[in-house]
Amino acid sequence: MIVFDDVYKKYPNGTNALNGVSFKIDDGEFVFVVGHSGAGKSTIIKMLMHEDKPTYGEINVNGFDINKMRKRKIPFLRRTMGVVFQDFRLIETMTVFENVAFPLRVVGTSRRVIRRRVPYVLGIVRLSHKAKNYPKELSGGEQQRAALARALVNNPRIIIADEPTGNVDPVMAKEIMELLSEINKMGTTVIVVTHDKDLVNTFNKRVITLEDGKVISDQTGGYIIHEEF
Amino acid sequence: MMTTASVSVLVACMLIIGTAFLFAQNVSAFxxxxxxxxxxxxxxxxxxxxxxxxxxxxxxEALDSVAEIRFVTKDQALLDYRAQLGEDGAYLDAFSGEENPLRNSFVITISDLDNFKKVSETVSGMEEIDHVRDTQDIVNVLLSLRNVVQILGIWIMIILGVVSLFIISNTIKIAMHNRRHEISIMKYIGATNRFIRWPFVLEGLFIGILSAAVCFGLQWYIYTYVMGRLFAALNFVSLVPFSQLYPGIAAIFVGIGVIVGGFGSAASIRKYLDA
Structure with a gap:
């Protein structure tokens, strides 16, 4: 569960990234977070991961109080979520298999379990045939699916996808959204951060719309801002 | 590759320190x-x-620092003196036998030069001893020379040690900088600092010990085959054999390798872990 309660974030350069954001996402939900660039989407992801703390307001993520938690607890917060970054952030010196196995190694999973679990997850994202390849040898869509496999492998409570359709072609985009939808059906909370209007309109899901650091709409259905992006 | 660069820098620094050590050891032996x-x-x-x-x-003989004591009869002393004079020694023939004006003597060798003066004074104070002849002046020069060489050797090693630490920590920092991306990804995935750190420290230790081994081989080769032959050709003084010095050299190299490699990488990675 994620709770933002009247959250403000002012950066040292004077930018007001968030101006009193409040919302609540329950376990098992599928939510779009949309808005122009600069509306505060990436700041919200940073807060969720405790990359940054709010200037004011309360944030609770899977039982972790972002303001009060100790620094050394940050890794444990991050293990409760799987993040698919816009730039994928795969480790280039590791094969796809090793990249996907990494979160398991971090929590001390045995080799035996890793050898079973990684091929299973690679199968879900249909990337089994690229297990021994390095990220550089993959297409954008393949890299994204590898990143999704890594996000999934630990059975996290929340999957966060940052602009999942930003760096891939429309066919891949559709495929990745279907995968996220399936994952959500298995009970995982899915948060998709995007500015892709068509993408949001295709799915009839809850949409949190941000503008200038404020939530201007939070409802089920299509994209409510109609200006061009 | 970064490993090659780190090993080369480390080997170069160790070689200089090792050479300073060998130089000091040889001066001491001399x-x-x-x-x-x-x-x-x-x-x-x-x-x-x-x-x-x-x-x-x-x-x-029971006195402190007396290494050896040798009795020389006055007849023997006269013969030695004659030998020193060479052809002119014939003049001394008149003093042989009962006419020998020389005295019986003890020739005392001192093991520790610092005690030279004390021994000389003690022996000189004995009733049975008429007088002593010593080389206190030369001893004093030697003593100060030895101290200078020792202090100089230690300082050279300290300064070079600090310089190499600086160079190597920079090399490691560059290596870390190249991997900062990898480190930050590991942090995003929820790896603890300890989990991220240990492979780097292990790698650092490996680089350190590898460098120590490479440098030991190089040092041995240069010392024995290059310097050894040079000194043999010069026919001036012989070098202390490497077989007598290698435990010290090995200890210095492994010590530097472990400290610089292990602690160096642990310290350098902190910056990227805190970020």
Whole structure:
């Protein structure tokens, strides 16, 4: 569960990234977070991961109080979520298999379990045939699916996808959204951060719309801002 | 590759430090050899009967820092003197036998030059000894020279040690900088600092120990085959054999390798872990 309660974030350069954001996402939900660039989407992801703390307001993520938690607890917060970054952030010196196995190694999973679990997850994202390849040898869509496999492998409570359709072609985009939808059906909370209007309109899901650091709409259905992006 | 760069820098620094160490060791050994040639000659009073020589010798031998004591009869001393004079030695023939004006003596070798003066004074103060002849002036020069070399050697090693630490920590920092991306990804995935750190520290240790091994081989080759032959050709002084010095060299190299490699990478990675 994620709770933002009247959250403000002012950066040292004077930018007001968030101006009193409040919302609540329950376990098992599928939510779009949309808005122009600069509306505060990436700041919200940073807060969720405790990359940054709010200037004011309360944030609770899977039982972790972002303001009060100790620094050394940050890794444990991050293990409760799987993040698919816009730039994928795969480790280039590791094969796809090793990249996907990494979160398991971090929590001390045995080799035996890793050898079973990684091929299973690679199968879900249909990337089994690229297990021994390095990220550089993959297409954008393949890299994204590898990143999704890594996000999934630990059975996290929340999957966060940052602009999942930003760096891939429309066919891949559709495929990745279907995968996220399936994952959500298995009970995982899915948060998709995007500015892709068509993408949001295709799915009839809850949409949190941000503008200038404020939530201007939070409802089920299509994209409510109609200006061009 | 970064590993090659780190190993090369480390090997170069170790080689310089090792050379300074070997140089200091050789100077010390050379000094020790010269020290052994420093003798006190104690002339025995003629009134002392020969029966007492044995106990007198034992008393001197019991003194601190006396390495060796040798009895020289006055006849022997005359022969030595004649030999030194060469052809002119014939003039001394008149003084042989009963006419010998020389005294029986003990030639004392000192093991520790710092005690030279003390031994000389003690022996000189003995009733049975008429007087002593020593080389206090040379000893003093040697003593100060030895101290200078030792202090200089230690300082050279300290300064080079600090310089190499600086160079190597920069090399490691560059290596870390290249991997900062990898480190930040690991942090995003929820790896603890400890989990991220240990492979880097292990790698650092490996690089350190590998460098120590490479440098040991190089140092051995240069010392034995290059310097050894050079000195043999010069026919001046012989080098202390490497077989006597290698435990010290190995300890220095492994020590530097472990400290710089292990602690160096642990310290360098902190910056990227805190970020």
């Amino acid at each position: 000094m020790a050899k010269i020290e052994q040639q420093n003798e006190i000659v104690a002339f025995i009073d003629e009134k002392v009967p020969e029966e007492e020589y044995q106990s007198l010798k034992a008393r001197i």
